[in-house]
Amino acid sequence: MRAPAQIERGAKALTEVGAGLDGTVPHLEEFRQGDVLVDLTQLSVLTDHDWESIATPCGVALISQTCDVVQKTRTYVQVARVVKIDGDRSGLARKGKMPRYAHLPAIDDQTFADLEVVATVAKSAIVGRPMKRGIGNDEQVRDFSEAVARKFGRFAFPDEVVPWINKLENAAYKSAGKQGSAMGRVLDDILELRIEVGNGWDEAPYELTLLIVVKSGIIPVYGDDELPDLPGALQNWLHTGTNGCRTPQQIAERLSATTDPVEKYFLWDSFAEALADSCTPSESTDLSIRNAVLGGALTAEALSADDLSYARYRRTERVDVDHLC
Template identity: 40%
Template sequence: MPDDLDKYRQGDVLDLAYVPVLTNDGLVREEPTPEGVVVVTQTCDLVLRKRPTLHVARIISLNDIDAKPARNGRQPNLVHIPELGEKSFADLTFVATLDKSILSQVSARPGVLQIDDVRRFGQRVGRRFSRFAFPDEVVPWLRPLQKIVEGKDGNLDSPVGWALDHVVSLRLECEEGWKTTPYALTLCVVLNPGVIASFEPDELPEFPGDLAGWLYDNEGNLRRKVAEIALRLKGGEKLMGAAERYWLWGGFADALAALCIPPVSEPSSVRTAVEEGRIRGDLSTSEEFSFERYRRSDEIDLDHLSPPLPLREAK
């Protein structure tokens, strides 16, 4: 084991040619890592001599289109490595356990340096292994949202892709916890700081009458689709006032939530799983989203929604 363990950090890049993968016949194959590997073990564990192993993930490069959403954290199995450039990622589908003695045999260099990058790297590695598995009956409600985000997320030329680029997080909040159906659910659309002006709850800006009529009918039902609202947001970004921008982004959040309807072919247990048969939309910025709401909500990793568990025969 190296004497200088304290110089290594989570996010360090190691020039390792392969990682071991155990196959179903009990043999170990060598998974090539031509771009090296990155250390995913937490620094506090990495530097302790009493812990003899470390964990690494292989490094891969993505094309420009796929790299943008991955950098934004949309794919939990991919974690950006800033010091290697915009297209380099830790691929957490290939994580290997190595003896720390390997550190004496390979060169190492930092993959993350800036403190914000260090925190983000650690958080996203941790998220991969701590994601909440939504109840089976809720997953079909989120599939339509998954389709539109997957289709537009990397395409910033589209209005929807442009709008999603301003969204830092999509979270699902269950008002009473996940104890029993029907669940009272809210889709929390959390924007980057500065996208909308901040208003106190009792001092919201006046809702312009023409905009209100364009977005909602007399009964408060949404008239517009996600793409229509995103087009108006993008087209008028430099001209609209703070009030119009606030209410349009609120409509965008409502439109994303309105997508969340399961197919009629789903069983009754799915169609009745959500209170009032709809998921509500809510808009905030990352500065306004409280820690309490963070605790009672869960990140929606849309590209990794778990399929229902297979039915098991009663014993």
């Protein structure tokens, strides 16, 4: 067994790798998470051939937590390649629909940290370099930190459930960020899609509910003794579509156009149910997948963020479509 003195010397040697010339860790008190190092224009990654350089012409962003960046007991920080995204994809990424990217709003609407290309850098290689703030106010700080945590902490759905959930790609997210479409406008009001399991993830079949978590103030609120009746005209309309039901797109168009609070109340639930119905695999899908969900279908619910309790939040998992596809 190694003597304590040897262990101490070995630990000290390890912590000093990548430190400054005098063996101390540089103090980066002026840096924080989300800062962009504009002149770090390449990162090294290990491939099956050897170490290779990846160009980062827009620089790299610090993704380590600010406390780790400034602490002198931490020799290294993690950085991610900075990229530009144009068009509808930038809108998707800003809304959190593409977990690979974390927005850097203090720079502009098209600049993101690409969390797919990450490297470890010694603080001694950072001190003295030019830097731009990538995030500004407290809300932006929280959003960026959550985006980084979400990328590396997403829930792994069972393999047989993935084909059910990834159909949301076609049903919803391809329209997100498209301001000119009714579906895009409706999806802008949705904060998250979450999956709730009523009987645990131990074994199939799973009792699954798709939760549509909507921004506060969007879904009309009624007391338990004031719940309205479903208008007959709306009921007839909902059940006269293809195969007796309306598509998410059709419901989104009516939801986007109506000003009637009673219609809005029922259309949000109908929209959630239509999205859940769109998740059902085709008859040609493997039987083990079709039997993976209890009752052969997801149930659904639309609710305001104000009505999602912490206990229920803990029983649900966020759906990240680009991870599933």
